[in-house]
Amino acid sequence: MLQLVGWQQPPELREVPEPGPGQVLVKVGGAGACHSDLHIMEAPGPPPGFATQLPFTLGHENAGWVERLGPGVTGFEPKDPVMVYGPWGCGICANCREGRENYCQKISGQGGGLGGGYDGGMAEYLLVPAARFLIPLGILDPRQAAPLSDAGLTGYHAVKRSAHLLGAGSTAVVIGVGGLGQMAIQMVRALSAATTVVAVDTDPGKLETAKRMGADEALLSGEEAVTRIKDMTGQQGAQLVLDMVGIDPTLRMAAQVARMLGHLTIVGLGGGALPVNFSSPPHECSVASPYWGSLPELMEVITLAQQQKIKMLLEYFPLEHANEAYQLLHDGKIQGRAVITPTNEYRPQGDRAGAGRRNCRRKRHEGGGRCDRWTGPVADGTASGGPGSGACDGDGRQADECGLSVLAMTENAFRPVAAALRPYLIVAADVRGRSPRRG
Numbered sequence: 001m002l003q004l005v006g007w008q009q010p011p012e013l014r015e016v017p018e019p020g021p022g023q024v025l026v027k028v029g030g031a032g033a034c035h036s037d038l039h040i041m042e043a044p045g046p047p048p049g050f051a052t053q054l055p056f057t058l059g060h061e062n063a064g065w066v067e068r069l070g071p072g073v074t075g076f077e078p079k080d081p082v083m084v085y086g087p088w089g090c091g092i093c094a095n096c097r098e099g100r101e102n103y104c105q106k107i108s109g110q111g112g113g114l115g116g117g118y119d120g121g122m123a124e125y126l127l128v129p130a131a132r133f134l135i136p137l138g139i140l141d142p143r144q145a146a147p148l149s150d151a152g153l154t155g156y157h158a159v160k161r162s163a164h165l166l167g168a169g170s171t172a173v174v175i176g177v178g179g180l181g182q183m184a185i186q187m188v189r190a191l192s193a194a195t196t197v198v199a200v201d202t203d204p205g206k207l208e209t210a211k212r213m214g215a216d217e218a219l220l221s222g223e224e225a226v227t228r229i230k231d232m233t234g235q236q237g238a239q240l241v242l243d244m245v246g247i248d249p250t251l252r253m254a255a256q257v258a259r260m261l262g263h264l265t266i267v268g269l270g271g272g273a274l275p276v277n278f279s280s281p282p283h284e285c286s287v288a289s290p291y292w293g294s295l296p297e298l299m300e301v302i303t304l305a306q307q308q309k310i311k312m313l314l315e316y317f318p319l320e321h322a323n324e325a326y327q328l329l330h331d332g333k334i335q336g337r338a339v340i341t342p343t344n345e346y347r348p349q350g351d352r353a354g355a356g357r358r359n360c361r362r363k364r365h366e367g368g369g370r371c372d373r374w375t376g377p378v379a380d381g382t383a384s385g386g387p388g389s390g391a392c393d394g395d396g397r398q399a400d401e402c403g404l405s406v407l408a409m410t411e412n413a414f415r416p417v418a419a420a421l422r423p424y425l426i427v428a429a430d431v432r433g434r435s436p437r438r439g
Contacts, residue, residue, distance in 0.1 A: 007045050010323050011058055017119070017127045019070035024128045026084060029142030031121035032061030033317075033325045033338040034150060035180075036114065039269055041326070059340065060086045060113035061150040062121030063142035066134070073131050081137040083302060084128055085295050086111045086149050088118065091132065102292040121146075122322060124342045135299055138306055145305060147179065147312055147337040150292065152301045154267060155184035157293030158242055159191055162263040165239040166192035173198045173229060173257055175221070176244035176268060177210040179312065179337035184242050184267075186310045189214040195239075196232070200225050200253070209313060209335055221253065229257045237262060237282060246270035255281045265290060316341050 019025040037058050062084040066076045076082070088111040089096040089104025096104050112128075113120015119127065128134060137145055159172075166172065172188045174181050177199045188197050198217040199210035207218035217232070219225035229238060237259030243250050246268030252275060258264045260282040266274070266289040274287065281287060293301075304310045313336025317325040325338040 006054060007043060008041070011041070011122070012055075017125070019068050019127060021071045022073060022130055023070035024066060024073055024076065024131050024134060025068040025070075026062070026064045026082060026121075026126045026128055026134070027067040028059075028062060028121045028123060028126050028342045029064040029081075030062070030144065030146030030316075030339045030341055031059035031123075032147040032150060032179075033322070033329055033334075033340060034061055035329065036060065036269060038326060038330055040114070056113075057119035057121070057123050058113050059120030059122035059126075060111055061146055062086070062112070062126055063137065063140075063146040063149065064121070064126065064343075065142060067125060069131075075131055076134060081140065081142050082134040083137055083142070083145060083149055083298065084112075084121065084126065085133045085135060085298055086114075086153075087292050088112065088129060088133060091130065099295040099297075101295060122319065122340055122342070124319070132295075135295075135302060137302065140302070140305055143316070143339060143341050144312075144314065145302070146339055147183075147314065148301050148305055148310075149298065151180045151183045151312070151337055152187075152305070152310065153293040153298045154290075155180060155187045156301050156304075157297050158265050158267050158290050159184060159187040159240070160297065161288070161290065162240045162265065163191050165263060166195045168194040170195045170240075171198060171229070171233050171238040172196070172240040172242065173200060173238040173254075174210075174215070174242045174244060175200045175250045175254060177201045177206050177213075177215070177218075178244070178332075179334070180267065181206075181242075181244040182209060182213045182336060183310065183312065184244060185210055185213045185215050188240075190304055190309050198229055198232070198238070203332065205335060213311070221249070226253060226256045233259065236260075239263070241265065242267055244268045246272055248272040251275070258282055258285045260284060262286075263288065312336055314339050318342075 040058070064082065064084070066078050066080040066082060068078065069076060085101070087102035087104070089101030090106040091101070093105040095101070112118040112126065113122070118129065166188070170192065172195050174184050174188075174197065177185065181199070181201070185197050185199060188195055196217070197215045198219060199207055199215035200219050200221050201207050201210070202221045204220065207220070211218050217228070219228055237257050239259060239262045241254045241258045241262070241264045243254045243265070244267045246266050247270035250268070250270070251266070251272045254264050255275060258281050262282065262285045264281050264285055264287045266287070274281075301310075315325075315334060315336065315338050317338060317340050319340055319342040322340050325334070325340060328334050329338055
């Protein structure tokens with residue numbers, strides 16, 4: 001397991017636990033690397049409300065396979081693919097009874113890997129305190145589905161609470177379109193197809209990805225973006241503004257482009273302050289900072305993924321390269337979501353990662369590194385045409401470039417169909433076997 005052993009220090013690999021009564025041991029397939037982890041790792045000491053003692057295991061965005069059931073646990077079998085609901089509450093208070101353990105009234109609801117007193121999923125195994133936190137994944141591959149438990153759920157909840165404001169003629173602005181923002185764009189699309197979605201970011205590459213994910217407009221952050229949004233909305237502003245960053249400049253922009261009676265939702269943990277006075281934000285514009293989402297909402301997110309209505313750009317890192325993933329995340333070099341993959345033991349046979357590989361022409365992949373580009377899957381689950389075609393430019397950052405492979409998520413019975421339909425993930429990068437990244 002990857003444990004934080006000291007404040008402002010890189011995490012280290014340690015050993016694993018056993019399940020007790022009511023607990024479930026999950027073999028981790030994927031654990032998403034999140035900016036929340038960076039905030040914890042870079043803190044000079046325990047953040048407010050932090051209940052965990054060092055060392056503890058990072059990783060609050062997890063999916064895998066049931067390994068062992070503790071005494072008294074029913075409803076699951078070993079090797080069942082499952083999603084782990086992240087916020088772990090008391091299970092008894094009114095909010096928990098409604099499935100909103102993210103807003104538990106007795107304990108933090110922070111769950112594993114976030115300072116709630118439990119270890120997280122940056123390990124081969126995750127000890128889950130109760131079976132109610134597990135949701136069956138069906139045909140979804142845990143390695144690919146893991147980010148849905150946070151990036152997917154957080155974006156879904158943030159949009160769903162404002163769905164009554166959306167519809168024909170409405171506008172939603174998403175500020176910050178990394179992995180979390182990309183999911184938010186798709187959640188607007190899924191919950192209100194008639195809404196115009198505007199993506200705002202400082203990174204042109206992420207804006208290009210946002211367009212592929214469904215954004216109608218992609219604007220570089222700044223005063224010109226504010227002017228454009230105002231023009232698009234008849235100077236009224238957007239019904240919904242989602243700030244996925246949460247620093248002073250983005251919050252200032254959010255207030256500028258919100259409208260009267262609209263919603264300004266702060267999702268990002270950047271630590272900025274929203275400027276508030278009589279006229280800003282606009283009159284009766286509601287400001288909220290939602291936390292994660294409910295367990296029933298996570299079930300809805302999983303259903304959207306099974307129906308292929310949402311997708312995500314992923315980059316995979318083996319557990320021993322987790323610190324590299326966090327460094328890239330810190331430097332803003334992850335285009336979508338980084339996923340730590342501690343194990344592949346139960347990899348579904350329909351998953352053809354690495355099929356159709358060819359040697360990369362760029363020096364960065366010499367010495368055993370390989371390009372994983374595909375031309376696409378066919379009905380038998382293999383890569384059509386064998387090796388990928390076209391010149392490789394050595395940059396694994398874009399969906400159509402080197403270092404990417406299209407993965408089919410499936411169980412044996414669904415392998416031919418799933419390979420042909422190209423399930424919810426469009427692309428996923430696998431860094432196993434590569435030489436360390438530079439810059």
